[in-house]
Amino acid sequence: MQSAISNPSTPDLAAKLAFLRDPRAYPKPTGRVEAIETHLSWVFLTDDRVYKLKKPVRHECGDLTTLEGRRHNCLEELRLNRRLAAPVYIDALPLVSRPDGKLHIGGEGIAVDWLVVMKRLPETTTLQRRIAEERVTATDIERIAILLARFYCAAAPVPVDPGAYWARLCARIERETQALTRPTLGLPAARIRFAADRARSFASNNRSLIEGRAEQSRVIEAHGDLRPEHIFLLPAPTIIDCLEFSAELRRLDPAEELAYLALECAHLGAHWIGDVLFAVYARETGDRVPDALVGFYRCGRALLRARLAIAHLDDPAVLDPDKWRRQAAGYLELAFADAAALPAEG
Numbered sequence: 001m002q003s004a005i006s007n008p009s010t011p012d013l014a015a016k017l018a019f020l021r022d023p024r025a026y027p028k029p030t031g032r033v034e035a036i037e038t039h040l041s042w043v044f045l046t047d048d049r050v051y052k053l054k055k056p057v058r059h060e061c062g063d064l065t066t067l068e069g070r071r072h073n074c075l076e077e078l079r080l081n082r083r084l085a086a087p088v089y090i091d092a093l094p095l096v097s098r099p100d101g102k103l104h105i106g107g108e109g110i111a112v113d114w115l116v117v118m119k120r121l122p123e124t125t126t127l128q129r130r131i132a133e134e135r136v137t138a139t140d141i142e143r144i145a146i147l148l149a150r151f152y153c154a155a156a157p158v159p160v161d162p163g164a165y166w167a168r169l170c171a172r173i174e175r176e177t178q179a180l181t182r183p184t185l186g187l188p189a190a191r192i193r194f195a196a197d198r199a200r201s202f203a204s205n206n207r208s209l210i211e212g213r214a215e216q217s218r219v220i221e222a223h224g225d226l227r228p229e230h231i232f233l234l235p236a237p238t239i240i241d242c243l244e245f246s247a248e249l250r251r252l253d254p255a256e257e258l259a260y261l262a263l264e265c266a267h268l269g270a271h272w273i274g275d276v277l278f279a280v281y282a283r284e285t286g287d288r289v290p291d292a293l294v295g296f297y298r299c300g301r302a303l304l305r306a307r308l309a310i311a312h313l314d315d316p317a318v319l320d321p322d323k324w325r326r327q328a329a330g331y332l333e334l335a336f337a338d339a340a341a342l343p344a345e346g
Contacts, residue, residue: 010067010112011097013056019095019103020044020053027105040064040245050118051105052077053095062245067113074114077244084151084223084239090117121232121240128228131268140233141273145258145280147237148226152254153285155220160251162211165219166203169210169300173199176303180332185310192332195299195339202296202342209293213253218287224250226261228268254281255289259297263305267330274298295338302335 011019021044023030030046037043040059044051054070063069074092081089096109105115123129127144130136177196181189203210213219223230224243232238243249258281262274274294282288309327312318 010110011103016053016095016103016113017042020051025103025105026051045120048120049090050116050120052116052118053113059245067111071111071114073245074116077116077242080242080244080250081240084147084242088119088121088238088240090119092116118240121234121238125232125234126229127231127233127265128268130233131228131265131270131273136233136270136273138276141276142280143233143237144231144239145277146284147239148254148258148277149281149284152220152222152281155222157217158219158221158251160214160219162214165214166207166210170200170203172300172304173203176300176307179307180303180310180328185313187306187310187328187332191336192303195303195332195335198339198342198344199296199299199303201344202292205343205345206292206296209290210296213255213293218253218255219251220254221247221250222252222254222257224252224257226257227264228261253297254285255287255294256297256301259294260301262294263298263301263331263334266334267305292343295341299335299338299342302331302338306331306335 017035019025020042021033021035023033023046026033026046026049028046028049030049032047034045035042036045040055040057042053042055044053052074054064054073056065056070058065062073064073071092071094078089078092093106093115094109094111095113095115096104096107097112098104098109103112127136127140130140173196177192180187180192183189223239224246225241226239230239230241232240255278258277259274262277265271265273278289278294306328309324309331312324313321318324
């Protein structure tokens with residue numbers, strides 16, 4: 001549940017949004033500004049830059065209701081994303097109020113908010129677009145997998161109690177199952193319970209395998225939101241928009257993160273990509289992840305993505321409820337398929 005606050009001594013959110021929608025607001029001339037609202041931010045696209053303004057909200061993973069909280073979040077976004085996209089993340093700049101009351105991006109004045117400034121990348125080069133246009137190749141995926149394998153190998157292991165790691169994954173299955181089987185949603189409860197039961201059984205029968213990932217120091221601070229729309233197939237593959245607001249949600253086994261990417265590609269119709277990702281990852285790192293563990297991770301992620309999709313129906317102002325029902329149904333079919341392929345016993 002989110003809550004917002006305003007500070008009467010500073011321009012309100014409406015004034016900031018109006019200013020940032022004006023092409024004249026930006027340091028570099030731009031012909032137009034496109035404004036996009038996301039769950040936690042407002043994003044302003046100029047001809048060649050992206051400016052991200054955080055919403056002044058409180059959510060389960062952090063508090064952005066204060067100016068300092070938003071400044072810290074912007075700096076964290078900059079730091080974390082420079083790991084995989086250093087040339088893209090230019091700066092974090094204050095939105096300042098000058099003595100005449102006018103707003104300005106950077107420079108002298110009183111900081112009233114903060115902006116992440118990025119280079120604008122061509123949408124035509126995203127992995128999502130390439131999949132949709134059937135223009136992605138095995139070589140493209142190999143380049144992405146090599147980048148990720150090197151990133152994972154360079155990351156310091158995060159100390160995680162093996163039992164707690166196993167319990168966290170089990171708790172997630174329970175959470176998704178309870179959320180998805182609410183009668184009011186009208187989702188296929190029997191199939192959801194089948195997938196959850198198979199995942200639970202796998203976790204129970206293979207506890208040592210799952211805990212072994214933590215014992216072997218496999219858990220690292222990963223990207224956290226590795227989706228095809230965040231991957232750009234430039235001359236040097238570039239990955240943006242990591243999950244900056246929660247260190248806990250970034251603490252992942254690379255095998256789970258790659259399974260998540262494989263799932264998202266499968267959801268777009270490119271089922272073959274997962275095999276290439278894991279083959280290259282194994283070659284580059286020596287970490288040969290059992291297929292069943294990949295399926296378990298993917299099943300859990302599919303249930304999570306179905307829950308996040310169907311959660312849009314809780315918003316009375318949702319514009320296209322059928323879109324989110326279709327999306328949830330697609331993820332549930334993938335969860336069911338992965339669950340059906342899991343070994344019934346250890």
